[in-house]
Amino acid sequence: MVNNTHSQLMAGIGRSEIGTLLPGKLHDPLYARVLMLSSGATRIAIIAMDAVAIGGICDLSDDFLPRLRERMQAQLGIPARNILVNASHTHTAGPMLRAEDAVLEQTFKAAAQAANQLTPVVFGAGSGSEERIVFNRTLRLNNGRAWTIRHTNPSPPDDDVASLGPVDPEIGVFRFDRLDGRPLAVLFNYACHPLIGVPDGRVTAGFPGFACRTIEDILGQGVQAMFLQGAGGDIIEMLNKDFTGPRSSEPVGVTLALSTIRAWRQIKPGPTDVNVAAATVRFPRRQDIPERVAELRQEQQELLNSLRYTTMNLKSFIPAYLASRLDPEHPSADTYRYLREKDLSLNGLTELDRVNRRNLDKYIANVRAMEKLARIQDRIATYFRHLHINEQSGETSIEAEILGLRIGDAALISCPAEALTEIGLSVKKQSPLAKTYMAAYSNGYMHYGAPAKDYPAGGYEVTECFLAPEWEQIYLDTAQKILVSLSRQDNT
Structure with a gap:
């Protein structure tokens, strides 16, 4: 299961542009970046792609990964199972990439460039932290x-929100330096959806691209920065839903880059080598979608039944609502008019306020119900999409590959799904290697991978999921076996 050698670590880097060639569509370059490592008889390739996913959805089909691996094995001598391909998961309005054959050609070109430029290196790993730019988007009600x-x-009504889910602020930083001390590559791992994009809406690599560019600009000397997406299935940028001004992912990327460099400066690289371990498992496909849809239909009907008549429409609601917020005690007129009415033993304004408050409450209740109805409609459509995916497969399970790479005292473990934060934290907690980092969105795409305990609560990631809850334990058990196996190898 494990290949282990002890000799001089060699590394090579390469990159090629893979972004769309449509005129005016591209804001900044999208790359396939490759880090090739060789230690004795062991050769591995780590490929970081500015793409939504490695197959499954959007620009790349499920055939892309096996075709790329087959060619790299045949022409570069890299065993197919020793190739880790990670998608940053950046997504803006597409198409984002070139035609798939062109993307494959460009990615292979970068891999060949890296393979042909191997140079002796020293390696070190460490961790940074950055929690100012992200939050867990799945709120607990x-x-x-x-x-x-x-x-x-x-978003849900503020008074419905109980708490936030966890985030993982850790930045895994892998430092590769030439023997003369010049930096060759910086590989950094972090968990967050790249959703914000750029203000003009064009195709962008998002914060991972801006972070890589910032690191390369600061360190210079031909260094290549590579971002590996972590367990970011439920993590998004803090200002993702900001309506007060243009949203840009560039400040997010710059902030992440600076925190990465702070950690990089603390790492002391030295000699080491590499190990590889992998396993193939089968994750069960969920069978409960019809039941979940039936539950949503019932909730939908209850919300429809809750809708009540109201005399207000949007045009009359808005000024009445704003007045009630501006002065809750005297929304219909200036205070002196209320005082004068009181002197005259009249209550016209007071009665008007009472009626308006009742109508405002009814209107707001209807709006909240309609917001929930819209969300339910979206969830039902999503469930049916995944029901179709599972039915089309003709199988009750799906094959999944889990790859572990150990470089020195640090390990990368792959996951082919959009793993949620708690999955990544669980892997780190149970790993015998203190420096363990998850590369989710890697070597395939199986949509979201949520913890089993999250399924009853719903949420988008559980809805946008064709895996049964049992997938989690299968994945965690397999990942742990791989990490234990790697930990028993001597990388000193």
Whole structure:
């Protein structure tokens, strides 16, 4: 299961542009970046792609990964199972990439460049931290349910929100230096959806691209920065849903880059080598989608039944609502008019306020119900999409590959799904290697991978998921076996 050698670590870097060639569509370059490592008889390739996913959705099909691996094995001598391909998961309005054959050609070109430029290196790993730029988008509600912050549906009412989910602020930093001390490559791992994009809406590599560019600009000397997406399935940028001004992911990327460089400066590289371990498992496909849809239909009907008549429309609601917020005690007129009415033993304004408050409450209740109805409609459509995916497969399970790479005292463990934060934290907690980092969105794409305990609460990531809850334990058990196996190898 494990290949282990002890000799001089060699590394090579390469990159090629893979972004769309449509005129005016591209804001900044999208790359396939490659780090090739060789230690004795062991050769591995780490490929970081500015793409939504490695197959499954959007620009790359499920054939892309096996075709790339087959060619790299045949022409570069890299065993297919020793190739880790990670998607940054940046997504803006597409198409984002060139035609798939062109992307494959460009990615292979970068791999060949890296393979042909191997140079002796020293290596070190460490961790930084950055928690100012992200939050867990799946809110925990007072009723025990979950509500995910997305642009396709409104946020929940403030008084419904109980708490936030966890984030993992750790930045895994891998430092590769030439023997003369010049930096060759900086590989950094962090968990967050790249969603904000750029103000003009064009295709962008998002914060991972801006972070890589910033690191390369600061360190110079031909260094290549590479971002590996972590367990960011439920993590998004802090200002993702900001409506007060143009949103840009560049400040997010710059902030992440500076925190990465702070950690990089503390790392003392030295001699080491590499190990590889992998396993193939089968994750069960969920069978409960019809039941979940039936539950949503029932909730939908209850919300429809809750809708009540109201005399107000949007045009009359807005000024009445604003007045009630500006002066809750005297919304209909200046204070002196209320005082004068009181002197005259009249109550016209007071009665008007009472009626308006009742109508405002009814209107707001209807709006909240309609917001929930819109969200339910979106969830039902999503469930049916995944029901179709599972039915089309003709199987009750899906094959998944989990790859572990150990470089010195640090390990990368892959996951082919959009793993949620708690999955990544669980892997780190149970790993015998203190420096363990998850490369989710890697070597395939199986949509979201949520903890089993999250399924009853709902939320977008559980809805946008064709895996059964049992997938989690299968993944965690397999990842631990791989990491234990790697930990028993002597990398000193």
